Amino acid sequence: MVFSTLLLGCDHAHWFLCIDALVPRGHNVRLDGPTIEESEEPPSGEQVIRFALASVVSPELSTLTYARFASYLTSHLGQKVEIVRRKTYSEVNELLKNGSVQAGIVCTGAYAKAREDFGLRMLMVPIVYGATSYRAYIITRTGMRFESIEDLRDSIFAFSDPLSNSGYRHVAALLHDRGSTPRQFFQHFFFTYSHDSTIHAVRDGIADAGVIDSLVWDQFVLSDRSIIEDLAIVQRSEEFPINPVVTSPSASLEFVEKLKGVLLEMATNPAGRNALSDLGITGFTEISDSEYDPIVASWRTLGVITDDSSTREN
Amino acid sequence: MFRRLRSKIIMSFCLLMGAGGLFTTVLVQESVSRAVAASVDRNASALAQTLAVQLTRPLAYSDQLATKQILVRVRKTSRDIVYLFIVDAEGRITGHSFSGSGFPRDLLMLVNETSSKTIHVETGVVRDVSIPIAGGVLGTLHIGSSMTWAEQATLEAVEDVMAMTVLAVVVGIVGILILAQLITRPILALTGAARHMGKGGAFTTTPVTGRDEVAELAVAFNQLVAQVQARISESNELRAYVENVIDHLESSIIVMEESGVIEYANRTATEWHGDLVGQSSEDCLEDKRPNLQDSTRHVLMTGESCKTFYSAPSGRIYELSYLPMEGGDGRRMVIERASDITEQRQMADRLQRAERLAVAGELAAGIVHTINNPLDGVRRAIQLAPQALDDTNRTKKLLDLA
Numbered sequence: 001m002v003f004s005t006l007l008l009g010c011d012h013a014h015w016f017l018c019i020d021a022l023v024p025r026g027h028n029v030r031l032d033g034p035t036i037e038e039s040e041e042p043p044s045g046e047q048v049i050r051f052a053l054a055s056v057v058s059p060e061l062s063t064l065t066y067a068r069f070a071s072y073l074t075s076h077l078g079q080k081v082e083i084v085r086r087k088t089y090s091e092v093n094e095l096l097k098n099g100s101v102q103a104g105i106v107c108t109g110a111y112a113k114a115r116e117d118f119g120l121r122m123l124m125v126p127i128v129y130g131a132t133s134y135r136a137y138i139i140t141r142t143g144m145r146f147e148s149i150e151d152l153r154d155s156i157f158a159f160s161d162p163l164s165n166s167g168y169r170h171v172a173a174l175l176h177d178r179g180s181t182p183r184q185f186f187q188h189f190f191f192t193y194s195h196d197s198t199i200h201a202v203r204d205g206i207a208d209a210g211v212i213d214s215l216v217w218d219q220f221v222l223s224d225r226s227i228i229e230d231l232a233i234v235q236r237s238e239e240f241p242i243n244p245v246v247t248s249p250s251a252s253l254e255f256v257e258k259l260k261g262v263l264l265e266m267a268t269n270p271a272g273r274n275a276l277s278d279l280g281i282t283g284f285t286e287i288s289d290s291e292y293d294p295i296v297a298s299w300r301t302l303g304v305i306t307d308d309s310s311t312r313e314n
Numbered sequence: 315m316f317r318r319l320r321s322k323i324i325m326s327f328c329l330l331m332g333a334g335g336l337f338t339t340v341l342v343q344e345s346v347s348r349a350v351a352a353s354v355d356r357n358a359s360a361l362a363q364t365l366a367v368q369l370t371r372p373l374a375y376s377d378q379l380a381t382k383q384i385l386v387r388v389r390k391t392s393r394d395i396v397y398l399f400i401v402d403a404e405g406r407i408t409g410h411s412f413s414g415s416g417f418p419r420d421l422l423m424l425v426n427e428t429s430s431k432t433i434h435v436e437t438g439v440v441r442d443v444s445i446p447i448a449g450g451v452l453g454t455l456h457i458g459s460s461m462t463w464a465e466q467a468t469l470e471a472v473e474d475v476m477a478m479t480v481l482a483v484v485v486g487i488v489g490i491l492i493l494a495q496l497i498t499r500p501i502l503a504l505t506g507a508a509r510h511m512g513k514g515g516a517f518t519t520t521p522v523t524g525r526d527e528v529a530e531l532a533v534a535f536n537q538l539v540a541q542v543q544a545r546i547s548e549s550n551e552l553r554a555y556v557e558n559v560i561d562h563l564e565s566s567i568i569v570m571e572e573s574g575v576i577e578y579a580n581r582t583a584t585e586w587h588g589d590l591v592g593q594s595s596e597d598c599l600e601d602k603r604p605n606l607q608d609s610t611r612h613v614l615m616t617g618e619s620c621k622t623f624y625s626a627p628s629g630r631i632y633e634l635s636y637l638p639m640e641g642g643d644g645r646r647m648v649i650e651r652a653s654d655i656t657e658q659r660q661m662a663d664r665l666q667r668a669e670r671l672a673v674a675g676e677l678a679a680g681i682v683h684t685i686n687n688p689l690d691g692v693r694r695a696i697q698l699a700p701q702a703l704d705d706t707n708r709t710k711k712l713l714d715l716a
Contacts, residue, residue: 059374
């Protein structure tokens with residue numbers, strides 16, 4: 001600047017602008033000008049169907065894959081479908097309970113509790129890898145020498161969600177059968193709020209072991225084996241009924257029937273098959289609601305479902 | 315103004331350096347600006363990608379508080395970040411780093427921008443970089459990075475280039491002055507020598523230093539001077555020889571211009587008529603050349619030579635020949651050659667008389683011979699006639715013959 005001042009007898013801004021004028025610049029924006037309100041409603045103001053997704057897997061993995069699913073539902077239901085996620089299953093259950101969301105896919109464990117708590121209705125279930133069931137896998141890192149649940153005593157353990165069937169209830173029930181609780185059995189445990197996060201927690205050494213949804217594990221086997229190549233399955237559970245599609249108790253019967261029809265037809269529709277293929281789903285089918293009864297019973301055993309907490313009218 | 319080679323060299327150098335400096339300055343300013351903008355874009359994109367991953371969960375979970383905390387924290391920890399905001403697919407602002415009065419409405423012009431853009435805000439120039447979150451499903455993150463440091467970097471680069479340009483010009487001018495001196499000194503010496511010789515001065519050669527083009531020019535000049543000197547010497551010798559020959563002619567040689575002014579007269583002419591050069595032929599020769607004007611006019615008009623004679627009151631006879639001549643510069647001139655042919659004419663007359671006498675003698679001899687032949691026959695017939703008196707017929711024939 002001193003040089004330019006001596007050379008040209010003006011401060012640098014002036015002559016720099018002279019040269020700079022040759023280069024096209026941007027628009028003028030006033031940051032201290034008029035403001036708008038946050039989260040202004042979309043201009044159209046159209047009715048939106050809010051479809052909840054339990055965070056079985058993290059949003060990083062599921063956001064894109066469910067986008068096409070939501071788009072398909074939007075085009076076939078005739079109303080915009082918006083995917084709604086919450087960190088915990090209980091938050092999703094709360095949205096379904098108060099009618100903020102009309103439908104969703106929730107975890108088996110969360111459904112079992114919500115069915116008993118406020119009458120959440122199962123509509124149907126997805127068919128994943130040709131089955132409507134899944135398992136819980138207790139996993140650890142290769143070389144940790146954990147071969148049974150007993151070996152996990154005093155370890156650091158990762159659960160996914162307090163209302164998760166495979167990600168919590170299964171291990172809690174096993175410990176309950178042994179007369180223990182997670183707090184008593186493990187040195188330390190924590191919740192990751194998605195099964196893929198539990199995998200990462202174990203792989204990265206944050207936890208010694210964890211319990212996950214077998215479908216998430218299988219998805220990594222198919223898509224990115226490097227994520228799980230240093231992990232081993234300590235124990236496979238029995239089969240559980242898969243995460244169901246549910247509707248809010250406040251949802252209209254008309255909407256429920258329409259959604260049911262759209263979901264059933266997805267497997268026969270090329271666009272529907274494409275949308276479902278992103279999720280590893282081959283179609284939807286109906287199963288008996290009673291298949292979830294053992295989960296309900298287990299929750300009761302564990303004290304998650306109590307007669308006091310239930311608001312169901314039956 | 316720039317007649318001298320040195321001035322031209324210096325001026326050309328200054329213009330060249332000035333143009334080069336300006337061009338380089340603009341080029342550097344442009345390239346640095348682009349490089350800096352690209353750097354800002356890269357840094358902002360890297361930050362945006364990291365943030366996009368961090369923001370995926372709070373956005374997916376509609377956790378506005380966590381979203382806001384992340385954006386504000388990044389805004390506060392990075393002094394070059396002017397703002398951050400997230401716009402969803404519907405054009406709604408789902409999070410931003412502004413506090414207090416809220417989100418500036420002017421920034422809405424960027425919600426549909428997918429490429430980097432430069433804008434002006436109150437505090438300076440800002441580069442807006444946007445990146446989709448979760449493929450755009452969760453919205454688009456915009457990061458506004460201050461370009462103030464970038465402009466400063468550009469400014470410094472431009473200043474450096476300009477300083478170097480000025481320095482190069484100054485050093486270059488000094489160098490050019492020295493170079494011009496080295497180049498022009500021998501040239502000026504050559505010019506001085508040529509000018510001196512052109513004014514009739516002595517032939518001089520210039521010293522040759524080095525082996526460059528100027529030295530070659532000096533060598534060629536010296537060779538030329540030597541050749542010219544030799545040619546002039548030869549020419550002078552030849553001229554002296556020719557003038558000597560002409561001066562020793564017994565004829566008078568006068569060269570006249572078209573106007574009649576005598577330009578040259580040889581020694582014989584000078585002896586006959588005095589100093590004629592520079593004088594008008596009419597004034598000094600008219601009384602000795604009765605047909606001078608007619609003859610010179612004839613030669614000038616026709617380009618053909620002519621001849622006439624003049625008998626002087628002294629009795630001398632002159633043959634006057636007029637010949638056309640073209641001067642070296644294209645001027646038309648007339649050469650007069652005057653020869654004293656008095657003796658020739660007298661000799662010719664005597665010879666003519668001798669020839670006439672010889673012819674008369676030959677004629678007389680012929681006549682004598684012609685007369686002698688029949689007389690000899692008569693004499694012989696008469697001599698024989700007495701011997702043939704007996705023979706009347708023969709005598710008669712001899713008498714007839716006689």
